[in-house]
Amino acid sequence: MFGLSVVSIAAANDKGRIMSEEATDCLDRRNFMIASIASAGASAALIAGAANAQEATAASADAEAGTAYTGDTIRGKKVVSALDVNDLEAGKRHLLYFQGVETPTGQHWYVSVTVAKGAKPGKRVVLTSGVHGDEMSSIHTVQTVMNQLDPVEMSGTVMAVTDVSRPALESMQRRWPNQGRGIDLIDMNREWPGNENGLTAANRHAGLLFNRLLRPNADVAIDFHTGTTGFEVSAFNIGEIGRPEVKAMLDLYPVGQILDMPKAAYPTVLHNAFLDAGIPAFAPEIGAARVLDPGMIELFVEGTMNVLKHHGIVAGPMGRTAEGMAVFVGNSGFPVLATAGGIVEHLVKLTDRVEPGQKLAIQRDSFGHVVAEYTSAVAGEVIGQRSDAMSEPGNPLVIVLFSKTVSDGVEVYPE
Structure with missing residues (x-):
């Protein structure tokens, strides 16, 4: 899987419910971090520039060498x-x-x-x-x-x-x-x-x-x-x-x-x-x-x-394809992140269709008490779930595939 790279995510409130209106704050914090890292990377860019030039020459020569x-x-x-x-x-x-x-x-x-x-x-x-x-x-x-x-x-x-x-x-x-x-x-x-x-x-x-x-x-x-x-x-x-x-x-x-x-x-x-x-x-x-x-x-x-x-490499009739299937296409993934430590119980399965506000998972502490409940902020389909039953705060629990209509907001790439 392609890990979780978050451009902006919805943070959870004290009760563990995912609140999408907090996504802007997360985006601002991430941009601040990127700006800080950029200045530190300026000197490394000088080294990388020289290395890239050497690489381009080597790659060209290798391509001709067979x-x-x-x-x-x-x-x-x-x-x-x-x-x-x-x-x-x-x-x-x-x-x-x-x-x-x-x-x-x-x-x-x-x-x-x-x-x-x-x-x-x-x-x-x-x-x-x-x-x-x-x-x-x-x-x-x-x-x-x-x-x-x-x-x-x-x-x-x-x-x-x-x-x-x-x-x-x-x-x-x-x-x-x-x-x-x-x-x-x-x-x-x-x-x-x-x-x-x-x-x-x-x-x-x-x-x-x-x-x-x-x-x-x-x-x-x-x-x-x-x-x-x-x-x-x-x-x-x-x-x-x-x-x-x-x-x-x-x-x-x-x-x-x-x-x-x-x-x-x-x-x-x-x-x-x-x-x-x-x-x-x-x-x-x-x-x-x-x-x-x-x-x-x-x-x-x-x-x-x-x-x-x-592509004409092998002959023969086509096997099963997406034709006739209800293929769900989304351009973003909404990550639901754990806000507490404990055992996670999923309430949905992979590929399930979910709606905003739908409860996706609950989490219990060592005494069996519910310490967090997690809901979806978007309409879409479940594309990923945490398979380890135990989780600490910050772990992704569920990713919901959905289609966003604005250029900012949630953007997670499951690799």
């Missing part, structure tokens, strides 16, 4: 530091490792690359997962799609990278553990398109992958996610329906919710980096973290195979 083999093998698979799928033999499946960022010991983080290279030319589709280390259903979805492909029968290429954030996956946690300036946890889905000369390992890793592996081999890209540890989401897609080429793909998934989020709101997530490079892209969300959800996985495998058929 595939670069390091000469190493891992478990019998060749290692590359740059890849051009046009260099690979057609009609075959290729298993490689990509050499990512260097570690403090001088080794590298490697990511697995599976390429199904069709016997005939055609579109190139890139499928990514594992940007967050606790998102298992997204990885399994991509693996299942790849296992269904027969390169001999394909026109075009499908490339899959299922372990983008390797250090996070090693401990099945959301963020990349970074040691560059003391222990830190970095959300890699706020680092794209990255910088090969950046100040953190995660940023450099993103730059290497985007410049040398992902962008050069993509005509279309899909970046798969799930909810995050402690917070599950429904089956939905994040994509700009105002882009016809994206909307056409979103309609090919048999899921009932779409978050229509403009690229400008969160420019540093992976699918938006693809959009900036002129590559149609979107992000599916597939249930809870740390587990496999077979029912949801099936929906997204079917939708992704539909996308491949839509």
